Every structure is written in structure tokens, then in C-alpha cells.
Amino acid sequence: MKTQLTEQEIRDEVNRLAPFLHKVDLPYNLSTYVPELSHRKIEYTRVSNLVKHAFPALVEACGGTMQGKRVLDVACNCGGFSVEAAKLKSEYILGIDIVDHYIEQANFIKRALGLHHMNFKVMDIDNLDKSTVGLFDVVFCFGILYHLENPIHTMRRLASVTKNIMLVDTSVIHIPAYFRPFFRKPLWLMKFPAAPKVDSNSASTSLWRSKERVGQFRPNEVAVVDLLKFLGFSKIEKIEPNQKGLEERYYAGKRVTFLAIR
Numbered sequence: 001m002k003t004q005l006t007e008q009e010i011r012d013e014v015n016r017l018a019p020f021l022h023k024v025d026l027p028y029n030l031s032t033y034v035p036e037l038s039h040r041k042i043e044y045t046r047v048s049n050l051v052k053h054a055f056p057a058l059v060e061a062c063g064g065t066m067q068g069k070r071v072l073d074v075a076c077n078c079g080g081f082s083v084e085a086a087k088l089k090s091e092y093i094l095g096i097d098i099v100d101h102y103i104e105q106a107n108f109i110k111r112a113l114g115l116h117h118m119n120f121k122v123m124d125i126d127n128l129d130k131s132t133v134g135l136f137d138v139v140f141c142f143g144i145l146y147h148l149e150n151p152i153h154t155m156r157r158l159a160s161v162t163k164n165i166m167l168v169d170t171s172v173i174h175i176p177a178y179f180r181p182f183f184r185k186p187l188w189l190m191k192f193p194a195a196p197k198v199d200s201n202s203a204s205t206s207l208w209r210s211k212e213r214v215g216q217f218r219p220n221e222v223a224v225v226d227l228l229k230f231l232g233f234s235k236i237e238k239i240e241p242n243q244k245g246l247e248e249r250y251y252a253g254k255r256v257t258f259l260a261i262r
């Protein structure tokens with residue numbers, strides 16, 4: 001890894017492109033996380049949390065190493081998880097996101113870190129096609145399932161480019177323990193959230209829905225498992241939040257990660 005940028009160029013780009021959703025360490029002891037430019041606590045914790053929580057199970061499912069794997073990072077935002085896949089020596093990584101600004105951030109990080117086997121494209125998940133992007137050993141489906149207008153349709157497309165493993169990290173409908181016996185069926189809660197303002201706290205994650213309102217479906221855990229089975233995954237494991245220091249939403253059962261294997 002060799003950067004093509006000077007320290008001043010990196011500082012200038014971080015300031016121009018901030019806020020970033022993912023904290024990524026950059027050369028010269030710099031980082032994409034700048035406290036004065038950040039609006040949300042999650043911008044500090046997102047990548048390190050999910051890596052700590054889910055990557056040990058992922059690497060184990062890959063036979064102990066990501067070496068030689070082709071990885072697709074959908075809804076990659078600024079690409080923090082793609083960088084983590086690169087650190088684990090994945091052979092090739094493609095990150096796609098629908099927002100130009102996030103892909104500009106990701107390409108800046110790529111240049112700053114000199115990671116040539118990592119590519120980023122502005123692309124809608126609905127346009128993924130194996131004849132153009134190929135197949136991937138591992139697909140990261142993080143922070144997107146509960147944002148989809150057509151979850152079954154879009155997840156089918158994602159599954160069609162997944163050769164072996166899909167790691168799904170999603171918000172779920174939280175059902176208090178005493179009600180759970182009554183909610184064993186798959187549920188999707190339909191929502192029409194207000195379009196966030198561009199200068200709001202969610203600028204690092206919600207730009208794609210800042211112009212027009214979108215419909216979304218939030219699943220319960222059973223719905224995620226049933227959907228993954230329907231898509232042809234034979235082994236689906238919920239990764240329990242056993243690690244200390246994760247975001248509270250994982251312990252509260254509002255956020256769940258599943259490892260799905262063909």
C-alpha cells in the first residue's frame with residue numbers, strides 16, 4: 001500500500017468531503033473521522049463495531065482466510081468495509097453505491113491508501129448483473145435491507161451474484177421478549193420516512209433519499225431468515241452480540257447480523 005497523495009492533499013480532501021460515515025485510518029496518522037465535522041456518534045463506531053462483531057465468523061466461514069476471495073460491498077457508502085476486506089487480503093473488492101458523493105469519498109480513500117485491487121462504482125443494486133460484474137465469493141449486505149422499496153426483488157438480484165456467502169447486517173423490528181411468542185411469523189413493517197434535509201445529521205448516510213420520499217420495509221428476524229432461505233442459502237446463522245463494547249442497538253435486539261452460506 002503506497003499513497004499517491006501528500007499529507008496536505010489528504011487533509012484538504014478529508015475536509016472537503018466530510019462528514020464520512022466510516023472512520024478509516026489514513027497515512028500520516030490522519031483519519032476520515034474529524035470530530036468537528038462529524039454529526040453522529042456512529043461515524044466513529046460503525047466500522048470497528050461490525051468488524052469486531054461479525055468478521056471473526058465470516059473469516060471462519062471462509063476457511064480461516066479471505067485471501068483469494070472476490071468481495072462485493074453493496075451500498076458501500078465511503079467504503080470502510082471494503083478497506084477492511086482489503087486488509088484481510090481479499091483478491092478483488094467491488095463497492096457500489098447509488099450516491100456519487102459517497103463513491104467520491106470511497107475513491108479518495110482508495111487513492112489515499114493506494115489500494116489498487118479495490119474498485120468503486122456508482123450503481124443501483126437493482127442493476128447488478130452477473131454478466132457485467134461477475135460472481136462474488138462474499139457479499140456484504142450492510143445497512144440496506146430495511147431501506148429497500150422492493151426487498152424480495154432487490155435481494156434476488158444480490159443473491160444472483162453471490163457464489164457462496166452473504167453477510168447481512170440490518171435493523172429489525174424489535175419485539176419485546178414477552179410478546180415474542182405471538183410474533184413467530186415473518187413480518188415487514190411498512191414505513192414512509194420523511195425525506196431528511198441535506199444539512200441534517202444524516203448527511204453521511206441518507207443523501208439518496210433527501211430529494212424524494214421512499215417506501216421502506218423493516219423485517220423482523222424471522223423474515224430475514226425466511227428471505228435468505230428463499231434465496232437459496234442453506235445455512236443461516238445469527239451472529240450473537242457476544243463481544244463487549246458494541247453499539248447498544250446490537251444488545252437491544254434492534255440490529256442483527258446474519259451469516260448466510262449457500
Ligand SMILES: C[S@@+](CC[C@H](N)C(=O)[O-])C[C@H]1O[C@@H](n2cnc3c(N)ncnc32)[C@H](O)[C@@H]1O
Nearest residue numbers: 075076077097098099123124125142143205208
Ligand atoms: C445506512 S447506509 C449503509 C452504509 C454501509 N453499508 C454501512 O452499513 O455502514 C445506506 C447506504 O445505501 C446506499 N443506497 C441506498 N439505496 C441504494 C441502492 N438502491 N443501490 C445502491 N446503494 C444504495 C446509500 O447511498 C447509503 O450509502
